[in-house]
Amino acid sequence: MLQVENVLFTAVMLLYFAAMILYFVFLAVKKDVLSKVALVLQIAGLALHTAALVCRGIGAGRLPLTNQYEFATSFAWGLCLISLVFVMKFRFPVLGAFAMPVTFLMIGYAAMQSKEVHDLMPALRSNWLGFHVSTAIIAYGAFGVSFVLSIIFLLRDKMQEKGFLDQHIPNREKLDLISYRSVALGLLFLTFTIVTGAIWAERAWGSYWSWDPKETWSLVTWIVYATYLHLRIRRGWQGKAAAIFAVVGFICVMFTYIGVNTFLPGIHSYA
Amino acid sequence: MNTLKRIWKWIGSMQFAIGLLVLLAVACSIGSFVTQGQSFDWYAARYNERTAAIIMALHLDDAFHSWWFLAINVFLCVNLLLCNVVRLKPLIRRTKAETQIDLPGENTVRADGVNEPEAFFARLHMPKPVRGAAPDGTEVLVSSKNRIGLWGAWVCHLGILLLILGFSLGQMTHKEYVAYGVPGQTRPIGDTGLWLTIDDFQIGLREDDTVEQYTADITVFRAPQGSTSAPDTRSATVSVNHPAKLFGMTFYQNSTGWAATVSVTKNGEPLQSEVVCAGDYLRIADMPNLVVYLNAFYPDYVSMPGSRPMTASGQLNNPAYLYSVYYGSDILGMNVLMPDESVTIDEYEVKFSDPQTYTLIQIKRDAYTWLAFLGGVVTMLGLVLAFYLLPVKVWAVRKEDGTWVVAGRSQKGGAIFAERFQSAAIDSEQKSA
Numbered sequence: 263m264l265q266v267e268n269v270l271f272t273a274v275m276l277l278y279f280a281a282m283i284l285y286f287v288f289l290a291v292k293k294d295v296l297s298k299v300a301l302v303l304q305i306a307g308l309a310l311h312t313a314a315l316v317c318r319g320i321g322a323g324r325l326p327l328t329n330q331y332e333f334a335t336s337f338a339w340g341l342c343l344i345s346l347v348f349v350m351k352f353r354f355p356v357l358g359a360f361a362m363p364v365t366f367l368m369i370g371y372a373a374m375q376s377k378e379v380h381d382l383m384p385a386l387r388s389n390w391l392g393f394h395v396s397t398a399i400i401a402y403g404a405f406g407v408s409f410v411l412s413i414i415f416l417l418r419d420k421m422q423e424k425g426f427l428d429q430h431i432p433n434r435e436k437l438d439l440i441s442y443r444s445v446a447l448g449l450l451f452l453t454f455t456i457v458t459g460a461i462w463a464e465r466a467w468g469s470y471w472s473w474d475p476k477e478t479w480s481l482v483t484w485i486v487y488a489t490y491l492h493l494r495i496r497r498g499w500q501g502k503a504a505a506i507f508a509v510v511g512f513i514c515v516m517f518t519y520i521g522v523n524t525f526l527p528g529i530h531s532y533a
Numbered sequence: 534m535n536t537l538k539r540i541w542k543w544i545g546s547m548q549f550a551i552g553l554l555v556l557l558a559v560a561c562s563i564g565s566f567v568t569q570g571q572s573f574d575w576y577a578a579r580y581n582e583r584t585a586a587i588i589m590a591l592h593l594d595d596a597f598h599s600w601w602f603l604a605i606n607v608f609l610c611v612n613l614l615l616c617n618v619v620r621l622k623p624l625i626r627r628t629k630a631e632t633q634i635d636l637p638g639e640n641t642v643r644a645d646g647v648n649e650p651e652a653f654f655a656r657l658h659m660p661k662p663v664r665g666a667a668p669d670g671t672e673v674l675v676s677s678k679n680r681i682g683l684w685g686a687w688v689c690h691l692g693i694l695l696l697i698l699g700f701s702l703g704q705m706t707h708k709e710y711v712a713y714g715v716p717g718q719t720r721p722i723g724d725t726g727l728w729l730t731i732d733d734f735q736i737g738l739r740e741d742d743t744v745e746q747y748t749a750d751i752t753v754f755r756a757p758q759g760s761t762s763a764p765d766t767r768s769a770t771v772s773v774n775h776p777a778k779l780f781g782m783t784f785y786q787n788s789t790g791w792a793a794t795v796s797v798t799k800n801g802e803p804l805q806s807e808v809v810c811a812g813d814y815l816r817i818a819d820m821p822n823l824v825v826y827l828n829a830f831y832p833d834y835v836s837m838p839g840s841r842p843m844t845a846s847g848q849l850n851n852p853a854y855l856y857s858v859y860y861g862s863d864i865l866g867m868n869v870l871m872p873d874e875s876v877t878i879d880e881y882e883v884k885f886s887d888p889q890t891y892t893l894i895q896i897k898r899d900a901y902t903w904l905a906f907l908g909g910v911v912t913m914l915g916l917v918l919a920f921y922l923l924p925v926k927v928w929a930v931r932k933e934d935g936t937w938v939v940a941g942r943s944q945k946g947g948a949i950f951a952e953r954f955q956s957a958a959i960d961s962e963q964k965s966a
């Protein structure tokens with residue numbers, strides 16, 4: 263099973279890479295049909311990615327959500343899924359062109375991690391871990407999409423061109439709304455993540471909140487996005503300031519995910 | 534009076550909320566970067582004396598329990614409370630207004646010449662409209678959905694308030710104890726008057742010798758008041774991730790370590806024999822000033838010249854005991870002892886044997902955990918309402934020529950709602966044409 267996963271994983275990387283390149287070509291030569299092919303590749307990649315995760319789950323005999331490799335590949339999966347949903351729902355292929363590189367970077371990061379399957383230490387053997395990590399994947403995916411949307415928003419303000427890109431990128435108001443929808447999805451799931459994590463910590467360590475660095479940074483992330491929500495509804499602040507906060511929010515997400523493990527040890531340092 | 538009112542208003546404002554949220558985020562990140570709970574000397578060694586002095590003066594060494602962290606949270610609570618109180622009445626009014634027959638006002642989109650308004654409502658997935666009449670007698674249809682969504686922010690703020698309240702009350706009142714020992718031992722649980730007996734302790738290993746689970750069987754009882762009444766006794770099994778609740782307290786299998794039997798003879802006669810956990814000590818029965826510490830236990834001892842004693846694995850391949858002996862506060866000796874060796878102190882001889890694992894049970898009482906979790910659930914509910922039940926109101930007004938003007942409003946739907954509205958209107962016209 264794990265060998266099948268390995269093959270699938272390589273295929274997924276290739277598909278994501280091809281989709282990314284096609285999206286770029288689509289932006290460069292301005293042919294709509296290219297974005298459709300890129301979208302098909304992205305969907306195919308996502309399907310194989312799902313299969314790879316299922317294989318790993320069967321091979322390891324548990325949910326594939328417990329070490330740095332598994333979380334990185336799941337994160338890439340979440341990002342690909344949520345960006346796909348947004349591209350299709352809002353008919354917005356340019357979003358795909360910006361989101362695919364982030365997805366590709368993420369799966370590249372996964373490829374650099376050790377793929378060994380380890381048995382779980384007792385504290386990690388909990389159903390709450392499944393809820394905790396799977397909600398985090400959706401949250402991180404949605405925040406990734408809001409990050410990309412905010413970058414597009416900020417670039418759009420600088421853009422002189424009136425033509426192809428102008429037609430393919432929604433106006434400021436709509437872009438802000440789409441970004442809001444993705445932050446909303448992310449914040450809701452981040453709240454699920456924090457609450458299920460707290461329930462799990464309460465059962466495993468006897469304390470639902472202990473200001474461990476990873477906990478603290480998930481709270482910082484949560485607060486940053488809450489601030490985004492409020493900035494958005496303040497007259498005169500929506501748009502640029504909110505977009506900057508969404509970018510800062512995603513930097514916090516990445517710091518919580520990678521930075522904390524590297525710089526600030528705590529009970530989460532194995533995950 | 535006026536300035537006082539203004540200050541209140543400002544404290545309950547969203548502007549103040551944004552400021553507090555940013556402050557809280559900064560405070561939390563400082564608390565995560567400065568290693569918590571260390572001494573002045575530790576910080577001085579890590580950074581320098583001046584930085585250490587600043588850290589101590591600003592309580593950055595215990596940031597999450599400092600006066601300024603508390604102050605931010607108190608302000609946040611007052612801010613949330615005021616905001617929710619002030620907004621309650623307008624919110625009720627707005628919720629009622631969603632079903633009332635009024636005519637298009639702010640934030641509306643409209644379309645002309647619709648022939649079948651019911652079909653138009655259905656196309657926008659609106660519920661069946663209510664029929665009524667405008668003040669001037671024209672026929673009006675009104676439909677609204679997701680009115681409850683108006684309450685999202687309010688419910689979310691209430692949840693956060695409960696959460697902070699539950700967490701703070703828990704911090705102030707919770708009690709925590711530990712009890713550890715090997716099977717057969719009974720220990721007091723702090724000052725609760727309860728006792729804990731460890732009936733059994735098992736370490737479940739997998740085939741490759743990694744640990745799958747730690748499981749302890751425990752019995753907790755209250756020491757009887759008089760000698761006549763039987764003790765109130767309750768038993769449970771606890772393992773990692775599976776705590777048990779007894780006597781209103783939660784018992785957790787927390788950790789494990791090594792213990793050994795320490796036997797003392799005096800002039801060759803057995804004097805005492807007790808199980809002592811690593812890190813713990815034994816007081817010689819007839820000379821209380823003489824104390825033997827079991828500092829550490831190495832199941833698979835390796836000694837290398839010039840380095841500290843170590844264990845090569847968790848297996849009992851080559852057990853060794855690191856002990857020290859004190860008389861009062863004077864250290865008499867410290868060494869590593871193998872199972873067949875002993876220490877002699879005057880007429881006493883001390884031996885270590887029977888290494889076994891002990892379990893550490895953590896015991897906790899937090900009467901407000903439920904409140905914090907209720908707050909969490911209410912917060913999530915509020916977010917679902919705010920984000921996924923977007924209130925929409927749609928009207929249709931009959932014109933003299935028999936066609937209808939339709940109008941709609943969705944504060945949060947914005948441009949996306951407007952697009953859906955317009956395409957539904959175009960669909961309606963095409964269908965009827």
Ligand code: HEM
Nearest residue numbers: 488491545546547550553609612613616686689693916919
């Ligand atoms: C610190 C005190 C806070 C105050 C005084 C405050 C105040 C407000 C106000 C006045 C609104 C506007 C509501 C509306 O127009 O319907 C609002 C919206 C909202 N607030 Fe807060 N807020 C606070 C903290 C928070 C926090 C910590 C969160 C955490 C997630 C939060 C989540 C929300 C949400 C979800 C909305 C609705 C936004 C939307 O739907 O776009 N608030 N808040």
